[in-house]
Amino acid sequence: MQEATLTRRSFVKAATIAGAVLAGGSALTGCLQQGGSDGGGGGTQVGGRVFYNSICHGCIQACPCKVYVEDGVVVKIEGHPDAPTNLGSLCLKGLNQIHTCYSPRRVLYPLRRTGARGAATAAWERISWDEAVELAAVKIAETIEKYGTYAFFCSVGGGGAYSFMQAMTTPMALGSPTVFEPGCAQCYLPRITEAAYMYGGADQSIADCAVLEPFKGLAPLEEAKGVTQDTKVLVLWAAQPSVSQTAQSGRGMAELRARGCKTIVVDPNFSPDAVKATIHLPVRPGSDAALILSWYRVILDEKLYDEEFIKFWTNMPFLINPGTKLPWLAAEAIEGYTIPADMPEDTPVYLCVDENTGQVAPLPFGDPAKVKATVNPQVLATATVNGAESKSAAQIYRDEAEPWTLARAAEFCWVPEDRIRAAIDLYTGAEVAGIANGVASDMEETASQVPVGLMGLDMIMGYINKPGATMTQNGPLPAEGEAPRPTMFWNGFGGMFGQMYGIGYEVGATKEANEARIKAIEDGTNPEAPPFQNGPTLFAMNQLLLDRLGMKNHRGLYNWCHSHIPSVREAIETGEPFKPRVWFDMSGNKFAVLGSAGAWYNAIMNDGPEFIICQYPMITSFQIEVADLIFPLEEWLEATGASEFGQLNYGFPSPGVIHLGETVPNSVPPKRVVDAASVLLNEKLDSVTFGATGKSMTEMELQFPLGLGVMGGINSEEEVWATQIAAYGGVLGLDEGATREDYLEAAKNRADAYNVTPPDQYWTYGQHLVTANDGLPMGFATESRKCEVYNTLHIKLSRTGWPYCYPRELGPIDPRAGTWGGDYSPICNVPVQKEVPEIANGGDFVAPYDPEFPLAITSGRVYYFHHGTMRHAPFARELYPAPFVRINPATAAQYGIADGDWVEISSRRTQGSEYVKGTGLELSYSGTKEQNTKTAEPIRTIAYVAEVVAPGVLWMERFWNPECFDSSQPNKTGGWQECNVNVITNAIDCNFNEVFGSYTNRGFTVNIKKSERPANVWIEPREFEPFMPTTANEYVADIGVARDNKELLTPIVEFAATEGGA
């Protein structure tokens, strides 16, 4: 790498050569070319440039790319041609990363607020790293000493600079249970968790790279190895890869369709993938569960399922005890029943109706060919067991689907009946098909129902662990006869925290095995236990689970160790059950991405957290409004990946190729702050109270940091370089001890610097059929060892917190929170949708129609941004300056709105309301909140009038406007109130999803009227000039180097107060 430092002079010179200095002289367009002015202003391209293989961080996916560096400046990014899915593509989010990195909105030094909170009074002073870490540590330690460990909390999410592990473990390290992320329950947690509950395998999300199989065999390099593309029918249920993952899965979808793959797209919006679909089902926002049940009704009635799979690999034939809502066990239901000798204790025998005899019969687990010889399980069945009329799980599903004839579903979901039928026929008629389930349901009350329903569909169809299916597993197959039966460990990603501290029940293992594991930890008798695994830590970590905010009702959140967001906000507002007081936020614009943003703003500004620490590469609405201290983080082009990033079976490096200011990897500040706070707190263990226990840390036999401390926390950049070199040193011929400099020299211009896993070690199938060490097929990681289409774990979870809270227990959920007779529903059902447009024949499935808010609204990503990122990227904003609201021409005409008009959109969150107590519509289960929902003023945006949504439906993406606190604004605001759909979304009353507590970002109701452009919002392309990369910044070549030149150290973020600030 050229280490030449970029000076102001050389930067301007480079720009001038390229003819890029614009009228103001302050902006650089792209600084991409050398020399020449022939027509295109171009010249030769390579010259002093070098490139490095890297992997784009512009969205949640990861496109391999090449980053070109010239004189220490990133001058060009392009997609890597060898990438197996994006195949050389790179979308505008990736291309615009140059502008993100060199944005004038970067935070390059630690900043401390000097004025009052609020955008209008925001002012900052630059402080040193040591001062910043000390300030954070002192504030945390003082607060914990005064109020106990639960006064501290963390958050993460919102796009960019993700610090998931650090955010989850930082509060644990300081003895607090509170952490949240605006994604999580609203993004991916429900789908990944239900997959774990139902079969212990990969879920149906394309965006989160769980669904990889359809993109196999697209690349010429892989085709040459004989790898084939096997997905011929793909259902995109509320997913729009062409928009959300534009160059990766978007490119993949373009390739799939070009190869003849047929697609069914379920989406209220005429998204690009809907435009190109074989069949488009423009479902009414929020009504997906009813549509799913109409599929079940047809498939079960017409026996379109895979008969062998549904009978022998799912729990659909199991007879369910109506009292417990759990499957009857043969041993409990049949007097004198003896479990067959060859059946291991960890594999229960259930009951079914034997189709051959019509009698109730035990259904042992095993190779279908053998089990068939003794019993032929009936799918739809009802029988009397121990005097109780007991239905098979399939029969329960069928009964729940009874109202959902195709005609009723068409009426309810606003989709033509013949299209629903055609979609079912295409899906069920394929030799193999697969469903890819997008984010929409995570943002609705049906966050658990929809993934349960959709994974169940693929399961009863037998579209699982097969070439061409979406639910497949990657990696080498276990050897025949050697592996134990699969189990699932709980708490945290993949059971990580469970394994670290011992908490949680290992599902699939016997009760005795679980008890023995806990006892060994408590007794300290396991010689191999790591030092942080011991009785006091286990007890403390378990206590954090029991006391976590929102776990009374929404326990699926345990899977990521997160709190329920509205419950956190309520705790901040009311101090009940405890008041979170010092906040460490680890990414993104919370006001853009949190539902009911106004409620959060009010909670913070009205006697909210006393000190707010942020770490982020940018100034966003959140930082400008409320941060008291900001740690500067690296952007992608500076950041070295802590591990291998992948696309299918290809791993690409992620080297930081430049460095600016005093930015650090996102894993540094949490570690340094926790370490520093621990030193202060460990001097006062006698007087520091552990949370709600009332006991001191000394009495609890604990000290700081608890357990493992900050997971993934590091002290310096060198540590991440070591992992990078470990992963890619081999292909570059580097030794283990190689340094960053060695890597950057060796990787220069090496397009082949990546790793490939051989296809046969990656694309594998039929995992459940491999013989386990007990002689039975492996099966799946559930209690029954089968696919639990009837989700038994939901029932147990809602009653005791099992398996997460084991060895301790929670009481049952508030019965009003459960839609299955007070428990979490084990199948897809249709909970009452709270805010709906006028629907014919809605029956009991919808709350009363509110004519004040007659229109349904939903949202979805646009190409230009990921989550809350990049609203400061000028080349994105000039193309998409505002979050255009999509509206049908008939609806627009009704409201006197023309294409391009500014409109105002209101909801209950901007108008207020009086909810009636006792109707299930209370704002809070505890009933402690005032019954007023007005949190902010209505939002405004531009109407895009076209036949792209149905009449009565609106569609718009989240937004925030960083221009609102630009120095040029006479009246600065935080820019989160003007055009942000999250001002009107519903996170304040309790129609939360039962399992995950997901609130309603989509599928609620609004009103709309013609309006005016807000004065402080920019629309014209040239207005975005202040967002262009600017030479007002100075870029320092090495991490942490504060050069002895005052001019060069000028903080780039100059947000002088409008008035009243320092």
Add this chain to the structure above:
Amino acid sequence: MPKRTLVIDLDRCSGCDSCVVACKFENNIGLGNYWNHVKPVNPVGTHPNIDMYWVPLQCQQCENSPCITACPTGASYRDPDNNVVLINKEECIGCKTCLPACPYSSPEGNVRPSVRWFNVEENVTEKCTLCNHLTAASDGVENTEDTTDPAHAVPPCVHNCSCGARSYGDLEDPDSKASQVLARAEADGRKVCMIEAEGVMPAARYILSESIAAWRGLGD
């Protein structure tokens, strides 16, 4: 005569605007100036019986290029080696005569989509050059081992296209990428379209299957 152009597969294009941004970075185009566009051709019909497509639009490399005839200074010209229609900005006097002459441009070159664009800051008209500074000698069949290889280079809008929709090359050369893609589309029975305008004979080609949408040019 060589007939260099882009061939764009509208069955693939998702309207993502990445080509616009790739162009801006490559050619140092400032805010408010554009050398290419993506025009959504909005649905006709009534929801849900609708179809739509997107037309990426840039200089159509017309055989009878009226811009060259109209230009008073010779600033609009063809590359003597490969026949690509270009503008020499040194010769352009900003008179805007070429703008109304071009059927794909707005009269003032300032309303999207307009393939010729009036750059107010520099007082010149600009447009897509097919990245001739990269591609002058290229057949458009990209060398994936060296994307800068001048014999095979492609414009960044083609390389980065998120849908693999764009191909570059000389339609008179059957081995060029553009020709290969067109031949394949014709063999598959997919419709090959042009944005017709009287007498100009555009070289740019668009592929759009009836199963996706009925071709209606740039729409309204």
